[in-house]
Structures are given as structure tokens and as C-alpha cells.
Amino acid sequence: MSTLEQTAAAGELTEHHHGPASGIGRWLFTTNHKDIGTLYLWFSFIMFLTGGCMALMIRAELFQPGLQLIEPAFFNQMTTMHGLIMVFGAVMPAFVGLANWMVPMMVGAPDMALPRMNNWSFWILPFAFAMMISTLFMDGGAPNFGWTFYAPLSTTYAPPSVTFFIFAVHMMGISSIMGAINIIATILNLRAPGMTMMKLPLFVWTWLITAFLLIAVMPVLAGVVTMMLMDIHFGTSFFNAAGGGDPVLFQHVFWFFGHPEVYIMILPAFGIVSEIIPTFARKKLFGYASMVYATASIAFLSFIVWAHHMFTVGMPLVGEVFFMFSTMLIAVPTGVKVFNWIATMFRGSMTFETPMLFSLAFVVLFTIGGFSGLMLAIAPVDFQYHDTYFVVAHFHYVLVPGAIFAIMAATYYWIPKWTGRYYNETMGKVHFWLSFIGVNITFFPMHFIGLAGMPRRIPDYALQFADFNAVASVGAFIFGFSQLIFLYNVISCIRSGKKASSEVWEGSHGLEWTLPSPAPYHSFTEPPVVK
Amino acid sequence: MDAELKARTRRTIAYSVMSCVAMFGFGFALVPLYDVFCDITGLNGKVELRAVEAPAPEAVDLSREVKLQLTAVNNESMPWEFRPMKSQTRLHPGQLLQTAYFAHNTTERYMIAQAIPSVSPSEAAPYVHKVNCFCFDRQPLFAAEQKEMPLLLSIDPKLPAHIHTITLSYTLFDITPAADNRVADGGRNGL
Numbered sequence: 001m002s003t004l005e006q007t008a009a010a011g012e013l014t015e016h017h018h019g020p021a022s023g024i025g026r027w028l029f030t031t032n033h034k035d036i037g038t039l040y041l042w043f044s045f046i047m048f049l050t051g052g053c054m055a056l057m058i059r060a061e062l063f064q065p066g067l068q069l070i071e072p073a074f075f076n077q078m079t080t081m082h083g084l085i086m087v088f089g090a091v092m093p094a095f096v097g098l099a100n101w102m103v104p105m106m107v108g109a110p111d112m113a114l115p116r117m118n119n120w121s122f123w124i125l126p127f128a129f130a131m132m133i134s135t136l137f138m139d140g141g142a143p144n145f146g147w148t149f150y151a152p153l154s155t156t157y158a159p160p161s162v163t164f165f166i167f168a169v170h171m172m173g174i175s176s177i178m179g180a181i182n183i184i185a186t187i188l189n190l191r192a193p194g195m196t197m198m199k200l201p202l203f204v205w206t207w208l209i210t211a212f213l214l215i216a217v218m219p220v221l222a223g224v225v226t227m228m229l230m231d232i233h234f235g236t237s238f239f240n241a242a243g244g245g246d247p248v249l250f251q252h253v254f255w256f257f258g259h260p261e262v263y264i265m266i267l268p269a270f271g272i273v274s275e276i277i278p279t280f281a282r283k284k285l286f287g288y289a290s291m292v293y294a295t296a297s298i299a300f301l302s303f304i305v306w307a308h309h310m311f312t313v314g315m316p317l318v319g320e321v322f323f324m325f326s327t328m329l330i331a332v333p334t335g336v337k338v339f340n341w342i343a344t345m346f347r348g349s350m351t352f353e354t355p356m357l358f359s360l361a362f363v364v365l366f367t368i369g370g371f372s373g374l375m376l377a378i379a380p381v382d383f384q385y386h387d388t389y390f391v392v393a394h395f396h397y398v399l400v401p402g403a404i405f406a407i408m409a410a411t412y413y414w415i416p417k418w419t420g421r422y423y424n425e426t427m428g429k430v431h432f433w434l435s436f437i438g439v440n441i442t443f444f445p446m447h448f449i450g451l452a453g454m455p456r457r458i459p460d461y462a463l464q465f466a467d468f469n470a471v472a473s474v475g476a477f478i479f480g481f482s483q484l485i486f487l488y489n490v491i492s493c494i495r496s497g498k499k500a501s502s503e504v505w506e507g508s509h510g511l512e513w514t515l516p517s518p519a520p521y522h523s524f525t526e527p528p529v530v531k
Numbered sequence: 532m533d534a535e536l537k538a539r540t541r542r543t544i545a546y547s548v549m550s551c552v553a554m555f556g557f558g559f560a561l562v563p564l565y566d567v568f569c570d571i572t573g574l575n576g577k578v579e580l581r582a583v584e585a586p587a588p589e590a591v592d593l594s595r596e597v598k599l600q601l602t603a604v605n606n607e608s609m610p611w612e613f614r615p616m617k618s619q620t621r622l623h624p625g626q627l628l629q630t631a632y633f634a635h636n637t638t639e640r641y642m643i644a645q646a647i648p649s650v651s652p653s654e655a656a657p658y659v660h661k662v663n664c665f666c667f668d669r670q671p672l673f674a675a676e677q678k679e680m681p682l683l684l685s686i687d688p689k690l691p692a693h694i695h696t697i698t699l700s701y702t703l704f705d706i707t708p709a710a711d712n713r714v715a716d717g718g719r720n721g722l
Contacts, residue, residue: 181547219551223558242704
């Protein structure tokens with residue numbers, strides 16, 4: 001009996017035509033939201049390891065002052081590619097993968113609204129990133145102008161491979177936009193009867209708002225790289241002062257995309273944490289409606305704060321004051337969220353399984369990242385902090401123990417539903433503690449070296465920064481290698497974990513937990529009724 | 532999927548795609564919007580690149596004087612000699628000032644340059660009126676040729692009272708197209 005079940009779980013059972021196709025064709029031609037979710041998640045994990053290797057190369061070079069391992073030119077390519085791969089290849093596809101897996105199951109839909117487009121939007125990505133990574137082997141090397149690709153560094157002074165970079169960005173933009181349209185169409189049209197908007201799980205709500213952000217700003221990104229392309233190849237002068245253009249214009253257009261982009265990378269994380277904390281606190285989420293409104297306000301505010309990334313370009317005082325205060329305003333809805341998470345845990349009967357540990361670390365460390373963000377929002381102070389390691393510390397605190405920890409929490413939380421098996425709890429806890437300690441050893445010292453004046457994106461530095469840099473490098477290697485535990489845990493969970501019940505967690509709530517574990521290949525073909 | 536659901540989904544897609552196209556357009560619309568914004572507010576020190584009428588003589592505000600500093604900057608790799616004939620002058624608002632910049636093509640080839648002005652403090656930018664300026668046109672110079680390039684301007688009498696010094700800076704860019712280069716230097720670069 002158990003042998004039979006194992007065969008079934010391995011996805012090899014083809015006795016009736018409702019199961020997945022066999023072989024590679026299953027993955028190439030699939031229109032099933034669960035298959036595509038899996039593809040997205042594995043893809044983003046591979047990109048996470050790739051970008052991580054680049055980060056470790058950077059940290060290895062910075063272990064000591066002076067140049068030891070890599071050339072400055074290659075160092076610049078590493079910082080650029082690390083940023084691009086982590087933002088567009090790891091964090092964003094991971095969230096889209098989670099949305100693919102969970103949104104239909106959470107709203108009681110049989111699949112995504114546009115299954116074929118779903119297949120397409122995934123399969124564009126490997127090609128986009130193959131093109132982007134191939135620039136490393138081209139004459140003149142990969143893009144070396146930083147992930148923010150400021151003109152004229154990325155136009156007049158760019159390596160020839162910049163054109164490949166531009167088309168890679170176009171392709172991943174198209175992929176994200178199609179993914180976003182699909183998610184919006186699913187959430188708006190395929191909800192089960194009785195699933196009103198204000199009954200949607202928060203992960204679904206945050207993704208709906210994220211999808212609107214994607215639709216609003218990914219085309220602007222496509223626009224700005226198109227302008228670069230025209231400046232480089234067709235003789236226009238959007239960003240070239242000699243022809244009447246303006247390099248500062250680049251920064252305005254880029255950050256008009258860039259600031260909403262950082263919320264695209266954190267709002268789904270808010271949703272994940274809002275699912276996990278109530279489960280392990282065994283209480284309902286505190287302040288559901290305020291969570292929804294807070295998310296929407298953050299999304300709205302993200303459109304009017306972009307110039308706080310460019311306080312030092314020479315803005316008039318009025319502009320600095322406006323962008324300073326509107327930026328600080330974002331702390332209010334974010335504070336509401338943190339308050340609600342804490343209030344949810346208050347007097348709950350909490351247990352600390354791995355997803356909960358990652359979520360708790362998220363709340364604490366994301367808040368630290370938020371506070372350093374508030375410091376950077378103060379325009380006169382930013383003149384000192386701009387382009388230092390303080391900025392590096394800030395955005396890594398919100399992205400690594402923010403977005404990445406939330407993705408890991410989500411994986412541990414939902415993997416029993418995906419595979420029908422529990423991961424190894426002890427191994428999960430070891431992974432958590434090594435990651436938690438590694439992340440803090442890596443990024444906390446960066447606050448101090450930043451305040452002391454060490455600029456970012458440099459391969460060599462003054463001697464007084466040596467000790468903290470060595471500490472940060474040690475932490476980076478702890479964090480980096482502990483991810484292999486995660487990989488091993490996921491693989492052994494798929495192959496031989498302990499069987500999971502359909503509820504999986506004692507305090508779980510929501511439609512996805514009414515399905516058996518593993519979730520059948522086709523779920524909710526008959527829409528459930530939500531009371 | 533029933534027909535009603537299909538129609539709803541199609542509507543959602545149509546709206547989403549339209550928003551995408553609109554936002555792509557908006558990205559490009561930011562370019563003129565940015566210029567218009569800079570024009571109206573004078574932020575960014577951008578100044579109008581078109582001639583205005585010479586001011587009427589009776590509009591001169593003799594009650595105060597403004598110090599006008601003229602500076603010249605060569606953009607990276609621009610080999611010309613480029614400087615103002617007079618780097619500092621005092622004038623009344625409304626008074627017409629005639630001066631010039633000196634340019635010397637120090638290379639052995641035909642080159643075209645373009646000067647881009649910028650005003651500091653940026654608050655003063657909308658009050659600097661150019662009647663004639665070498666920055667309105669491209670400036671071609673043959674090998675080793677020299678030229679005095681005229682500049683005719685006035686300061687608007689509406690200039691806020693707290694501004695006493697205005698800096699007008701020109702950056703000179705090499706805009707010689709690569710093709711012209713080859714023809715104009717008699718094919719020397721090709722040898």
C-alpha cells in the first residue's frame with residue numbers, strides 16, 4: 001500500500017487522463033498553475049544561488065583591503081549582475097511562483113484565468129536570463145554600471161553588451177506584466193461563490209495590489225531602457241546633454257519605476273507573514289481591514305516618493321522637503337502592519353515551527369530596515385549617507401531578511417500542501433538559525449562602515465574599514481552556505497518526508513487547507529462555497 | 532468557463548493591456564513633462580534655448596546691480612580652447628549686455644560643437660533672457676580656426692531682490708558625427 005502511494009506522489013501515476021503528462025513535455029507545455037508555480041520556484045532558487053555566488057565573490061574580495069582576487073572591472077560586473085539577478089531573477093519570480101501555486105487554491109478557482117499565457121510568461125524568463133548572463137562572456141564584459149544603470153554610465157560609457165542587457169530587461173518586463181495580468185484576472189473573476197473581496201486571504205490581497213503596481217511601472221521600465229537603446233544606437237539624446245537631453249531625467253524616469261518596484265518586492269511578503277503568524281499564534285489576524293487599507297496606501301504613496309533616491313542631484317529645497325515628508329508618511333501604514341502582527345501574537349498560544357521563526361525574524365529585521373530607511377529619508381542626513389554602505393545595509397535588511405525570509409517562510413509553510421510531506425523540522429530550524437545569524441553578521445556591520453563613510457560599489461577601501469568588512473564577509477559565507485541545507489531539506493521533503501494531513505498545521509485556516517495533501521493536480525473543479 | 536465569465540475575463544485583460552500601453556506612453560511623456568516642469572519652475576538651472584525680444588530701454592532698473600559671472604566648461608574629451616571674453620561683469624536688470632565667448636579648435640580636423648547653458652542659482656534661470664546666443668546654433672570650426680561667439684542677454688527686472696549674483700555656465704560638447712570626421716580631415720584618420 002505504501003509503495004503505491006509513493007509512486008502516486010512522485011507524479012508518475014498516469015492511470016487516468018487527468019494527471020500530468022509524463023517526461024519533459026509536462027514541464028514545457030504545461031498550463032497547470034501548480035506545475036508553473038513549481039517551475040517559477042525552482043527557477044528563482046537557481047537564480048538565487050547564481051546571484052548568491054556573485055555576492056560571495058564580492059564579499060571574498062572585500063574580506064581584506066587591497067585587491068586580492070578579482071579585477072576592479074570584474075568587481076563592477078559582479079555588483080551589477082548580483083543586483084539584477086536577485087531583483088528580477090530571484091525575488092520577483094519566487095513571488096510569482098507562490099502566487100501561481102496559492103492564489104487559485106486560496107480563492108477556490110480551478111486554475112489561473114489565462115493558463116496558456118501563464119506558460120508563456122514563465123518560459124520567457126530562462127531565455128531572458130540566459131541572455132543576460134551570457135554577457136559575462138562577451139567582449140568588454142557584462143554590464144558594469146550598477147543595477148540602477150544610470151545614464152551616461154549605461155549609454156555613453158557602457159560596454160557593447162548593454163544592448164543584450166536592454167533586451168533581457170524587455171523580456172523579463174513582458175513576463176512580469178503577463179504574470180500580473182493573469183493574477184488580476186484570476187482574483188477579480190474566478191473567486192468561489194461567497195468569496196467577497198473583503199474575505200480574500202491577505203496574501204491574495206497583497207498580490208492583487210502588487211499586480212496593479214507591476215502593470216503601472218513595468219512599462220515605464222521598458223520605456224526607460226528603450227530610450228537608452230535609442231540613445232545608444234539611433235542617435236537620440238534623451239539622456240545626453242550635448243543633444244539637449246538630461247542625465248538627471250534618466251534618474252527621474254528610472255526611480256518612477258524603481259520605487260514602486262521595491263514595494264513589488266515586499267508587499268507579497270507582507271501577505272505571507274499575515275498568513276503565517278495567525279496560524280502559529282492560533283488567533284485570527286488582528287485588524288484585517290486595516291491591513292488591506294495599509295497595503296493600498298503604501299502602494300499609492302510609492303508613486304510620489306521616487307526622488308528620495310536622488311536627493312543629491314541638486315534638487316530645489318521645496319522638492320527635497322516634499323519628497324522627505326511623503327517618504328516619512330509611508331512609515332504610518334507600515335507601522336499599522338507591524339502593530340497588527342504583534343497584536344495578532346499578543347496572548348496567542350504560539351508555537352515556533354520553522355515558518356513562524358522566519359516570520360518573526362521578518363517582523364523584527366524588516367522593522368530595522370524600515371528604521372534605517374527613515375534615517376535615509378531625512379534629506380540633509382541623506383547627503384552624508386548617500387551611496388555609502390549604510391544604504392547597502394538598509395536595502396539588504398529589507399530585501400534579505402525581508403523578502404527572502406518571507407519566501408522561505410512561505411516555502412516551509414506550504415510545502416506540505418505541495419508535496420504531501422513534512423520537511424525535516426530540525427533541519428529547518430538549523431537552517432533558520434544559521435540564516436538569521438549569518439544575515440545579521442553580514443549586514444549589521446555595514447551600518448557602521450557606512451556611517452563612517454565607506455562608499456558602496458568599490459573593490460578596495462581604506463584600512464579603517466578592514467575589521468567590519470572581514471566580519472561581514474564571514475557572515476556572508478555562513479548565510480550563503482546555509483542555503484544548501486534548505487535545498488537538501490526541500491529535496492528530502494519531496495522524496496521521503498513524513499506524510500502530511502490535509503490541514504497540515506493545527507491552527508491553519510483558509511480554502512487551501514480543505515484540499516488533501518498533496519493538493520490534487522486539478523483542484524476546485526467544482527467551486528467550493530464560502531460562508 | 533461560461534460565456535459571462537469569459538466576457539468578464541476578456542474585459543479585465545483589455546483594461547490591463549490598455550493600462551500597460553498607457554503607462555509605456557507615460558514613460559515617454561515624462562520627457563516633455565520634465566522639460567515643461569523645468570521651464571516653468573526654472574528648476575535644474577535649465578534655461579530657454581530660444582531668442583527673446585530685446586528689452587525696452589525704459590525697463591532698466593537702475594536702482595540695483597547684479598553680478599553676472601560667466602564660466603566655460605569643456606565636456607570630457609573636448610579638446611577646444613573655450614573661455615568667456617570677460618568672466619565677470621555687473622549690470623542693471625533690464626540692461627542689454629553684449630559679450631562673447633572665445634573658441635579655438637586646437638585639433639587638425641573639422642569639428643562641430645554645441646554649447647549647453649546652465650544658470651545658478653536655479654531660481655534665477657527664468658529671469659535670464661537671451662536675445663542672441665551662440666548656444667542656439669551648432670558651432671562648426673575648421674582645423675585650428677578661432678572664433679568669437681557672440682552672446683546678447685538681459686536680466687529680467689522682475690528678478691527676486693535677494694539674488695545678487697548669477698552664474699551662467701556653458702558646457703561645450705563635441706557633436707561631430709563620426710562620418711563627417713573622416714571626410715573633413717581629408718582622410719588623414721583613415722591612413
